[in-house]
Amino acid sequence: MKRYFLFLVFCLCTVVSFAQSKRPNIIFILSDDHAYQAISAYGNKLISTPNIDRIAKSGALFNNAIVANSICGPSRACLLTGQYSHKNGYKVNDGVLDTNQRFLPQVLSESGYQTAWIGKWHLGSLPHGFDYWNVMPVQGHYFNPDFINQKNDTVLFQGYVSDVITQLTKSYLEKRDTNKPFFLVVGEKATHREWLPDLQDLGTYDALKFPLPSTFYDDFKGRSAAAKQLMGIGAVMTLKTDLKIKQPFGEKPSVNNQPQQKAVKGKEIEESILRYYQQGEYARMDSIQSRAYRSYYGQITKEFEKLNLSGNALKEWKFQRYMKDYYATAKSLDRNIGEILDYLDQNGLAENTIVIYASDQGFYLGEHGWFDKRFMYEESLKTPLIIRIPQLPQLKDKKLNQVVSNVDWAPTILDLAGISKPHFMQGKSFLPVLKNPDIKNWKKEGGYYHYYEYPGPHHVSPHFGIRTDNYVLIRFYKGVEAWELYDLKSDPKELDNLIDNKKYSAVKEKLKEKLKALILTNEDKEALAIFNQQL
Incomplete structure (x- = not known):
């Protein structure tokens, strides 16, 4: 009997082990x-x-x-x-x-x-x-x-x-x-x-001219929070750091766990560390990497300087460089x-x-x-x-x-x-x-969203909202106090804020009910206090 019991235990352990291995x-x-x-x-x-x-x-x-x-x-x-x-x-x-x-x-x-x-x-x-x-x-x-x-x-x-x-x-x-x-x-x-x-991907998409998105020159009519951000390619994206124009591409200072690099001492260390903090990401490159970047972006810099761009022409040039670097990465x-x-x-x-x-x-x-x-x-x-x-x-x-x-x-x-x-x-x-x-209608209650960072590097107003199959309802606060409503079927690019459109009054009220239910279910007390405020 004891032997039979041990055999059953062995079989059970084998089955469990097999089941685990198949997970x-x-x-x-x-x-x-x-x-x-x-x-x-x-x-x-x-x-x-x-x-x-x-x-x-x-x-x-x-x-x-x-x-x-x-x-x-x-x-x-x-x-x-x-x-x-x-x-x-x-x-x-x-x-x-x-x-x-x-x-x-x-x-x-x-x-x-x-x-x-x-x-x-x-x-x-x-x-x-x-x-x-x-x-x-x-x-x-x-x-x-x-x-x-x-x-x-x-x-x-x-x-x-x-x-x-x-x-x-x-x-x-x-x-x-x-x-x-x-x-x-x-x-x-x-x-x-x-x-x-x-390095092997530098210039991969240089022959492509990327089409401007249809909303590239959005005027943000009826969307005050969108109008006050700092995310513009023209105004915010930097030529030197983001797009590598006139970037020197220095080398990272030698340290003890880098035996392949020549050791430096005294003033050389101070200069290397200073260069590292001045140039940030690019200072980590070794000589082969920095040489490849200097060669490639040096040529881009020369071509850019010849163009002498400003206004929308500069903005569109920056967009093209952004796309080429983004997709190559x-x-x-x-x-x-x-x-x-x-x-x-x-x-x-x-x-x-x-x-x-x-x-x-x-x-x-x-x-x-x-x-x-x-x-x-x-x-x-x-x-x-x-x-x-x-x-x-x-x-x-x-x-x-x-x-x-x-x-x-x-x-x-x-x-x-x-x-x-x-x-x-x-x-x-x-x-x-x-x-x-x-x-x-798997998520019939809708998807819940809440963004908090303010002012942050891009000055986007905090906001929370609900995303359903057909609609988006958003409540902005702090930087901008506003509601926004979009019909994703008729306006997938979200250009027409329908919050004051009387034809959508019933939709708006229904979405507000669903949003409040999500806030309560998920116990977002901060959002609830703002939701209850009258605009």
């Missing part, structure tokens, strides 16, 4: 400021993103994936917590995320997953709840980036940031415990400002995503690994004459979201129109792993949509 691995590739309209799978005909498209062709692409707060750090906090900014406490960039709260990786670890975050982190504190991490301080650097590991060692890696992140990712995958499923976040630096392409991002996908294929991992591609929010590529993000308008609110699930082959090349939010990412990841959502998460798993793409 899906999950890789979440999170880029920075990569606009959905910059991806060929989303309809861009001018450029190609073949590797992001690979995920889309074998998976599902969301056309209405939105964020809860369109700015880098808060978006990452939403992924980690499944909560809105007012709940997780990370409302604006450059704060410190409270690590005393439970995060997604801890919930996964408790169910047998090994967890890791590699690359850009940008949450003030060091990662918490992960089995492994290796992240860049603050924003990170494009060339020869520093990484902080779990030993609190800061290590400089020679090379271009997208390549370095990929190598660290493959190293982690090779050394992980193969008896456990894994959850891995690959935090990409690209395509964040100042848009520094890899995105080219390395896509190439490295392909290298990660190839690794999965070549090492027998693709069949049981869910791959998710997203950006921390949307980004303006000249729409309304802007760059950056922050506003609750479509180009900033919407983010790319593409998911490949081998266990759901029916999703192949699917386009989904349901509204989903980045607070829903964590609950969905848990659902994919077969783990119940903990009570503290405010988001909602959209796995039912993935299993049945024909579901209508």
